[in-house]
Amino acid sequence: MQVRGLLVVLAEGAYLVQLGDRPPEPTETVSVSADRLFVDAPDLVDRLFAAVPVYVGGPFSYRDEAILAGRVVRRSDGAPTLTEIGDVTVVRLGNRYEVSLDRQEP
DSSP: OEEEEEEEEETTEEEEEOTTSOOOOTTSOOOOOTTOEEEOOTTHHHHHHHHSOOOOSSSOSEEEEEEEEEEEEEOTTSOEEEEEEEEEEEEETTEEEEEEOOOOOO
16 A cells, blocks of 8 residues: 655654644654554665655654555554555655665565
C-alpha cells in the first residue's frame, strides 16, 4: 500500500501526518493520535541522510511531503504503524528524492 503525507523525523522517531497538518513542536509531548501514522523502519533515517539533505539547526531532521510504500499494522498500544517499507519518495521544493529500503530476510 502507498501512503502519502508529511514525513516528520525527530530524534524520537518518524511519523506521517496529513499534508495540511502542522506537526507539533518537538518540545511538546508526542502522544499517540489517530491522525499520526508511525513509521517503523530501522534504516529509514540512515538512508534519508544518504539521499536527502537534512534540515540543519532546527528541531526536525525532515519535515517534507513523502510517499511511502509498506504495510499498515496496529501496535500493541493500538497506534497505526507503517512497516515493511520498501520505497520512499521525498518531495521538497519541487525536487523528488527516491530512497529504497532493502527488506532484510530473517
